Amino acid sequence: MELSARVVTVMRGQYPALSRVSLALQEGQLVAICGPNGAGKSTLLAALAGIEFPELGAISLDGTLLAAIPPRERAKRIGFLPQTGEIAWDMSVARLVALGRLPQGDGERADGKAAIERALLACDLATLAGRPVSSLSGGERARVLLARALAGEPRWLLADEPLAALDLAHQLRMLRVLHAAAAEGRGVVLVLHDLALAMNHADRVIVLDNGELVTDGPPDRALTAKVLAQVWGVEAHWIGEPGQRALTMRP
Numbered sequence: 001m002e003l004s005a006r007v008v009t010v011m012r013g014q015y016p017a018l019s020r021v022s023l024a025l026q027e028g029q030l031v032a033i034c035g036p037n038g039a040g041k042s043t044l045l046a047a048l049a050g051i052e053f054p055e056l057g058a059i060s061l062d063g064t065l066l067a068a069i070p071p072r073e074r075a076k077r078i079g080f081l082p083q084t085g086e087i088a089w090d091m092s093v094a095r096l097v098a099l100g101r102l103p104q105g106d107g108e109r110a111d112g113k114a115a116i117e118r119a120l121l122a123c124d125l126a127t128l129a130g131r132p133v134s135s136l137s138g139g140e141r142a143r144v145l146l147a148r149a150l151a152g153e154p155r156w157l158l159a160d161e162p163l164a165a166l167d168l169a170h171q172l173r174m175l176r177v178l179h180a181a182a183a184e185g186r187g188v189v190l191v192l193h194d195l196a197l198a199m200n201h202a203d204r205v206i207v208l209d210n211g212e213l214v215t216d217g218p219p220d221r222a223l224t225a226k227v228l229a230q231v232w233g234v235e236a237h238w239i240g241e242p243g244q245r246a247l248t249m250r251p
């Protein structure tokens with residue numbers, strides 16, 4: 001399957017949040033969307049998920065316009081995790097994760113229960129399954145919301161800053177889970193502010209600035225010192241071996 005944006009423009013009043021962005025995403029890759037604050041990262045992710053529809057251009061899933069796919073069918077194919085995931089009702093961790101099976105309608109059947117259990121285990125939540133979400137820390141809640149998205153087993157998983165609230169150990173664990181999803185043939189698209197995570201763990205990096213696509217390619221080509229200076233306005237350089245690179249910056 002291919003998830004693509006063709007000359008997409010999304011407006012915020014009279015200002016473009018995205019301006020004529022075009023790209024094509026393939027399953028089997030972990031893609032990072034990067035850029036400074038206000039670059040349009042969250043807007044692009046929401047448009048790719050069918051949460052927000054562009055004023056101009058089109059979003060397509062495997063050649064079909066996303067707007068033409070019924071919402072329930074879209075939800076089966078595309079899992080979306082917003083940056084500020086809100087939990088409206090206090091319920092157990094297991095029950096909240098089970099909501100990820102609503103599009104499939106099989107949360108009480110064997111297949112659905114197995115998917116929920118896999119998501120709980122993947123996100124290190126098995127021992128917290130019976131606890132109310134109100135009793136959890138911010139990082140634990142972030143893992144619960146990611147588990148809810150994983151429980152639906154979508155072909156595409158789109159997540160906005162899913163690692164930001166996690167400690168180092170759980171960041172690495174969730175990255176392994178997301179890499180495993182891509183290795184199984186799913187498409188994984190993450191908004192990341194941590195450029196080192198994007199450099200070391202993404203297969204492809206898309207850089208946005210002021211709503212426009214600046215560069216799109218392998219991490220070592222998309223996050224060069226020249227791009228960092230142009231987009232983030234910092235003098236920075238990468239040190240270390242591929243897969244273990246760190247970013248050094250001058251104050």
